[in-house]
Amino acid sequence: MTAAISINNVKKSYGSLDALKGVDLTINRGEFFGLLGPNGAGKSTLINIIAGLANADAGSVSVLGHDVVGDYRQARQALGVVPQELVFDAFFSVREVLKIQSGYFGLGKENDAWIDELLDALALTDKANVNMRALSGGMKRRVLIAQALVHKPEVVILDEPTAGVDVELRKLLWGFVEQLNQKGHTIVLTTHYLEEAEKLCDRIAILNHGEVIALDSKASLLQSEICNKLHLIIKTAEPIDQLPDALAPSIRDKVKYLDGCQMRLELHKDKDVIVDVLAAIAGAGIKVVDLETERADLEDVFVELTSKKVS
């Protein structure tokens, strides 16, 4: 089957800065794909190349088999991109912006029903006739999303669509994007909210300094060694300056942090039994009044991987 997006050895430099150092990625049709990476990793550069807004110095990219340079129109037709930057024309109303965008793809009145559907899904109906400059940042972002979808592209790329968006709207957006994915659209998402990626994406690539440093299913990433850690945070009745001598060395080794009435232990999620650890702590005369556990998540995997590899 033709890939949704095929990226082959893509390189891009800005002067002496190698923003992309030979990126290879294949995104399958129907996938919900997460493209993650710290600031400056090269995500938007790669997206701009896919969208035909920037040219690669080397390598090639195709969307549904259409080369983004040689076959630009067809590639562009298959693709909807929500840019990271808020770019808009201040002189038009929301509906006008969407109608103009429809026109770029050769669509006229027959697209009006879909525009209404988009406005409704993105809670923009009551803003349809409002001028773009009179919208809040979050509303403008929603218009950008509607704009990217106006021609019903099979492949949708969202470059940090929830930056600066409130919690309620984020939920609305994700519900909407999930529905698109269920209808068969391929979704590529970049986000710095890793819990979003963890919830939504099937497969994840992590880009760092212009290179893909991880590419795997979310499930596999979450099974990596680092996710075996489990943090146990304990609140004690009395402040503790020093661990009591009576505390077994095996438990003592697990204490990573001790401050006032707070104690933080790093456990192994399968090998350590929380009840036994607590019993040992109580046995050493420490009175526990409250406790909390924290499991490693995608964010921990991300931090581990991106802090390891520095070029």
Ligand SMILES: Nc1ncnc2c1ncn2[C@@H]1O[C@H](COP(=O)(O)OP(=O)(O)OP(=O)(O)O)[C@@H](O)[C@H]1O
């Ligand atoms: N037009 C440009 N001219 C010069 N350098 C650029 C240009 N666009 C991007 N860069 C540089 O390329 C690198 C990658 O930038 P890019 O915007 O792709 O990162 P990003 O992964 O999208 O980061 P963020 O998470 O902050 O959006 C950065 O070092 C950036 O400064």
Ligand SMILES: [Mg+2]
């Ligand atoms: Mg970016």
